[in-house]
Amino acid sequence: ETGVTQTPRHLVMGMTNKKSLKCEQHLGHNAMYWYKQSAKKPLELMFVYSLEERVENNSVPSRFSPECPNSSHLFLHLHTLQPEDSALYLCASSLTGGLTDTQYFGPGTRLTVL
Amino acid sequence: AQSVTQLGSHVSVSEGALVLLRCNYSSSVPPYLFWYVQYPNQGLQLLLKYTTGATLVKGINGFEAEFKKSETSFHLTKPSAHMSDAAEYFCAVSVGGGSNYKLTFGKGTLLTVNP
Numbered sequence: 720e721t722g723v724t725q726t727p728r729h730l731v732m733g734m735t736n737k738k739s740l741k742c743e744q745h746l747g748h749n750a751m752y753w754y755k756q757s758a759k760k761p762l763e764l765m766f767v768y769s770l771e772e773r774v775e776n777n778s779v780p781s782r783f784s785p786e787c788p789n790s791s792h793l794f795l796h797l798h799t800l801q802p803e804d805s806a807l808y809l810c811a812s813s814l815t816g817g818l819t820d821t822q823y824f825g826p827g828t829r830l831t832v833l
Numbered sequence: 834a835q836s837v838t839q840l841g842s843h844v845s846v847s848e849g850a851l852v853l854l855r856c857n858y859s860s861s862v863p864p865y866l867f868w869y870v871q872y873p874n875q876g877l878q879l880l881l882k883y884t885t886g887a888t889l890v891k892g893i894n895g896f897e898a899e900f901k902k903s904e905t906s907f908h909l910t911k912p913s914a915h916m917s918d919a920a921e922y923f924c925a926v927s928v929g930g931g932s933n934y935k936l937t938f939g940k941g942t943l944l945t946v947n948p
Binding site for chain 2: 759775825
């Protein structure tokens, strides 16, 4: 399998549940990203990892917890979410994380919080 | 801090007509500029980007964009729209200084192509 994959593609959870989103890239990249895409709003960068080290945490609530065990895998652990957290969560990767990098996106996980 | 404004959240054109999607940016330093496209139920895909050099940039699927510093613009064009161009288009900017990893996106423009 090539490119950036995300699982699950759809997730419905209650506010007291704990779930995790998974992202995997097969491109040999060293940087990985989590974005939140909500209707009528620009993509919001949540977290950036470079060489498995978190280098950006864009004021994201602690109910979102990222994990990057190696350069190919990225997780987003979710707990006690709110209905306003319902959105499309996109994972991306790039070669180095530099300013001119092209970011390669996965298809996203559509999250609904009840 | 940088910002991106995309004029028109929805643009509708006829098949074969010119496509023009507008993007203006705000940055105190020279920017790097990107256009991404998102087809239904998919992630974003790079169309083209401007980093340095020639200000007219050609991308995939017949799209091109011109960086105009004096107008702080990076408008996306395609001479003849095809039905397969229907998608949402995002302009984005990244600049040096501060965080080296932040790409700032506009709100997107939904392109509809009518037969």
